[in-house]
Amino acid sequence: MVARSTLSHDRIGPRGAVSSTHHLGTAAAATVLARGGNAFDAAVACGFVLQVVEPHLCGPGGELPAVFVTADDPAPKVLCAQGVAPAAATIDRLRGAGCEIVPGTGLLPATVPGAWDGWLTLLRDHGTWELADVLEPALGYAAGGFPLVPRIPAALDTVAEHFRTHWPSSAATWLPGGRVPRPGEIVRLPALAATWQRLLGAATGPGREARIDAARDAWYRGFVAEEIERFCATPVRDETGLDHTGLLTAEDLAGWSSHYEDALVADAGRGWSVAKCGPWSQGPVLLQQLRLLSGVDVELPGGIATEQTVHAAAEAAKLAFADREAWYGDPSGWDVPMTDLLSDAYTDARRGLIGAGSDGGLRPGSPGGRKPRIGAYAAHPGAGRGTGVEGPGTGEPTVSREGVARGDTVHVDVVDAAGNMISVTPSGGWLQSSPTIPALGFCLGTRGQMFWLEEGLASSLAPGRMPRTTLSPSLALRDGEPAVALGTPGGDQQDQWQLCLLLAMIHGDLDLQAAIDAPAWHSTAFPASFAPRGWEPHGLVVESRLGADTLAGLRRRGHAVEDAGAWALGRMCAVGRGTAVPGGGGPGALHAAVDPRSGVGAAIAL
Template sequence: MVWVVFTTRPELVGTHGMVASTHWLASAAGMAVLEDDGNAFDAAVAAGFVLQVVEPHLNGPGGEVPAVFTTADDPRPRVLCGQGVAPAAATAAHYRDLGLDLVPGTGLLAATVPGAWDGWLLLLRDHGTKRLRDVLRYAIGYARNGFPLVPRVHDTIATVERMFREHWHSSAELWLPGGRVPLAGARFANPVLADTWERLLAEAEAAGADRDAQIEAARRAWAEGFVAEEVDRFARTAVRDDSGRDHAGVLTGADMAAWRASVEDALTVDLPGGWTLAKCGAWSQGPVLAQQLLLLEGFADRLSYVDGVPTVETVHLAAECAKLAFADREAWYGDSDDVPLADLLSRDYAAQRRALVDGTASLELRPGSPGGRTPRLPAFVAEGVGAGGADMPMGTAMGIGEPTVGRTGTTRGDTVHVDVVDRWGNLISATPSGGWLQSSPTIPALGFCLGTRAQMFWLDEDSPNALAPGRRPRITLTPSLALRDGEPTLAFGTPGGDQQDQWQLCFWLAHVVGGLDLQAAIDAPAWHSTAFPSSFYPRSWYPGQLVVESRLGADLVAELRDRGHDVVDAGPWSLGRLSAVSRDPVSGLLRAGANARGMQGYAVGR
C-alpha cells in the first residue's frame, strides 16, 4: 500500500477534532468552536456562515445547504435538506409565456426559496449544543469588520462589473466600493449583512433565555418576518437576466413562510471492502457517485495506481462509467415520486450498463432503461440542443449562471464545502452554495442576493426534473459520507457543479484503490467528462470531451486520445477543491486533508 507519494501538505492526524473547508477562515472558525467544547455540528454551522462572508462569489445567505451526517450515538446516515423549493407561481407555462425555453441562469426568475439559514439552524437546534449567537458571531465579525478578498472574488466582480454598473445598481453599490473593483487582498466589509444577522439575533434573544426557543424565533424572523418582507418586495422588481431581457421574479414572502428545512434518511449503497456510501437522494445528483462505483465494481481488477498516478485504463473506465451514470441522471433524477432508484442502483442494472463500456470513448448520450422503463430525456437534450456548445439560446453574456468549471477546466468558482469530525464521533459533510454575488442583484436592505437554483429545472413537464411549484430542483450539490463495517468513517466533498461527483470519484479511487492518505488522494491528478448536458444555463455539453490535469503525464494523455477521447489539458493543478475528514473507530484517531488548488482551502485540527 502506498502511503505517501507526493502531497502539498501533510495529512493532519489528531484526537480532538478536525475541520476541513474551502477557506482557511471558515476552517479556523469551526476549529475555534471545537476548542470551545462545541461539537461537529456547532463547528459546521459556524464555518458555514463564515463561508457566506468570505467566499461570497460561491455562496451566500440566499442560497442553500445539503449535508450528510451521523451522530455519535446513531451511526445511521441522515441528510439535511436545506434546499428550498420552487415558488407557487413558478410554472413551466409562466416561463414559456415569457418566451423562454430555459430558466435563466441569473436574475430573479431562477430564485427558489432560500434554504441555507433554516437548514443551518435546524441542524444547530437538533444536533448542536451552542446558542445561535455563539456560532454566528464569527461571520458577523468578518462582515462588520472586514476580511481579505481572495483573488477569485476580485476576478468575479471584474467579470460582472459592466452588468452591475448598467443594470444591477444595488450590487454596484456593495461590490464596487468607491466605484472600483476591489483589489485582491483588500479588506472588504458588508455591514448591511452584519446588521441583518444582528437583527435576527435580537429577535431570537427576545424570545427568552431558552436556546431552542431562540433558534425557533430566528427561523420565524427569517421566513415570516422582516427578511421575507424585504425579499417579497425586492422580487417584484424587473431586472436583467441571461435572456437579455428584464424580468420580475415569482418568489414571495408566502413561499418563504410555507417552507422549512427537513431531515431525511440518506441514500446508502454497500460497496466492496466493507464500505457503505451515503448520499443525498435523487433530488440531487448524489446517486451518480454510487452508480459510477457500482459500474466500476465489475472492473476492479483493471483499476490501479502507480506512484500515486492512475493508469490509463483507470481513467478511461472511470470516464466511460461517468458518462453512463450522468446520462441516467438526465433521464431519471428529480424531486419526483417515480424515480426508479432501486433499479438504478441494482447490481443487475449495473451489469447491463457495464456491458456498453469497451476500449474506446463513447460519443453518445446513452441513458438506460431501469426496470424496462423508457428513458425520458428532456426535449432540449433529445433534440441535441447544446451539444458541442452549438445552437445555444441567445443571451447577453453579461452574467454567470453558475460560475463553475468551464470547458477548458478553468475554475471560476461555484460552491463551497466543509467537513467536520469531533472527538465524540459526530461526522458531517456539507456543500453550501447559491446566492452568489453574481446570481442576482443585491437586496439593499439585507446585504445579500437571492439564488438561481431553479435554472436546474427543465420546462418540459415529462421530465422528472420538470419545473413545478413546491418541487426541489435536481441540484448538483452532493456531499458524501462513508461508513466502513457499519462505522461512520469518512466525510468528503468538493465544489464544482456537474463535476462534483466525478472529482469525488477521483478522490475515492485514489484513496480506496490507490491506498493514498486523505491529503495525497486530494492532491492526486484529477479528470472529468463534459459529455452530458450541464445543469446550468445555457445547458451546453461536449460529447467525447475529457478534461484532465497534465500531471497525469503526456504518455497517458496521448493514450487517452488514441482511445478516442477529446482530451483538454487543463494544466497541472486546476480540477477540484476537495476536502475530507475521517475517524478510525478503533483507535479514535482523526484525520483531515484539504485542497491546495486555488490556494485557500485548509484543514485544521489537533
C-alpha cells in the first residue's frame, strides 16, 4: 500500500508560507505577505475571506482560538476569542423550554460572537496593516460574488425546506428564486458587505490602533449588538421542533472581549513539544495523547501506522477524551487539574490501562485523587439516539459515524520570514445552523450546544461561562524553537487527526505534506461535543490505506472498525520554518502543506 505522500512534498519559499482550507483564503494571505504584510496581517485577511467563501463552515457570528509566536518572543501565546453564554442562559431556563440538551440549531445555543473582536485584536496588537486593507479581499467577494464550493449546495439542499418554512431570512440569502444554487454558481452577500462597510465607516481615530478599536466598539457596543438583540426577541424554530427566542442581549456583547493567555506546552518526544490552548478548549487532549504514547513503540514504516500503533493511539484517545468529559471546562468557573492531568505519575498510571484489546468503557481518571464525574446523559453510549431532535441535523456539520468527512470549520496557518507564526481555527456562525439576521447578513453561532444541562459538571451551562470548544489550533516546537503551525477542522476529530500528522512527522520523519497525506484514523468511543451528543463504544473510523491486514487485526482486537475509504479523514493545514521541519530546506526555508482530501484547500510558499 503506497501513500500519496511518496509523490508530493512541501512547498518551500524564503518570504512566507500560508496554508488554509480554501484556495481563495490562501491567495488573499499570500498577497498580503507579498505586499509586505506580516503573518498576522495575512492570517486576518484570510480569516475574513473564509467567512465569505466557506459560510457553511464559519461566519462573522462565530468564534476563534489562535496559538502563535512573534518575531520578538518565541514563547507560545494563545488568543481566546470564544464568546460566553448570555446572562439569561441558565439550566432552569433551557429545561423550562423543554430541552434535555442544548439544541444544536436556532437561537438558544448562541454565545457572544467572538470572531470580530478576535481578528481585530490580533491585527491591532501584532499586525501592521489597516483594517480596511485586510478586509478588502473579503469585502470584494461579499459584494462582487464568489463561486460556491460543492459542499455549500449540498448543505443547503439538506435545509432548503426548513429555510422556506421556518427561516425566511436564510431562504432569501441562500436560495435565489427559491432554489438551491448549483456548485460553482456565483453568489453575492450584499447585506454582509453593507455591514462591513458600515463598520469601516466607524473605524475613525488618530492612529491605526484607535481606528481598529473604534470598529470593535461599533460591533460590541454599537449597531451590530443592537441588531442582534432585536433579532433574538423573535421566536424561531430549532431542532426541538418548537419556536424559541434567543437569550443574547446588547449588554452581553458590551461586557465581553477576547483575551490572551500563555499556551499549554508538553513534551511530544524526540526533541519535539506542542503548544495548545487551555482546557476551555479540547486542546489538552492532544497533549495527553502524546504523553500517553511517549511510552509506546510508535511504528510507521513507509509513513503508514502499524496495527499496534493505531490500536495504542485509539486507546490513548479514549482515555484522554474521557478526561476531557470529566475535567475540561472554563477555568474561570471550574477547578481544572491540568498540572496533574499532564504529570508523569498520572500519565504512567493511565498508560497502564492500555491493554491488548479495545476497551468499550468511558474511563476518566482521578488526577490528584479527585473523584471524576460524568453527567447522566453523557454516561450512556448512543445517548443521542431517540431524543426527539427533529431538525435537519445541522447543529454542526462534522464527520458522520459513517466516516464521511463533511468538515465543520476552517483553518489557517501562516509564517513569515521575520519569525512570526500563527495557527487559527475559526468556526461557528454556520449558515445552516441559525437563521440569517437580515439587517446584518450573517447568522449567530450555536457553540452553546457544548454545555450540559446538569449542575456540577466541568462544562455545565452557566451565565458568562465559555463552552468547552472543540476548536484546537497547534504549534509544534523542536528543541524549544517554534517549528510548525498546524490544525484542521473536524470537531472532536481535530486532535486525533493532528495526532496522526504529528506521529508521522516526529516518529516517521516525514515532511509536512507527507505527514498530512499519511493514512488517518479516529475514535468515536466518547461523548460527542455536538447535538445529539451520542457515542459508540469501540468505535474506530479508519482510512483503508492502512491496509486490509491492519483493519482485520484491529477488528480482532475488538474495535468496531468503519472503513471511511482511502482519502476521507481530515482537512489538515500546516506551515513550518527552517531546518526543524523534516524533509530538507535551509535555515531560511519556509514550508507550506495542505490536505488533498477536501479538494479546495491550498498551500503557498513565496
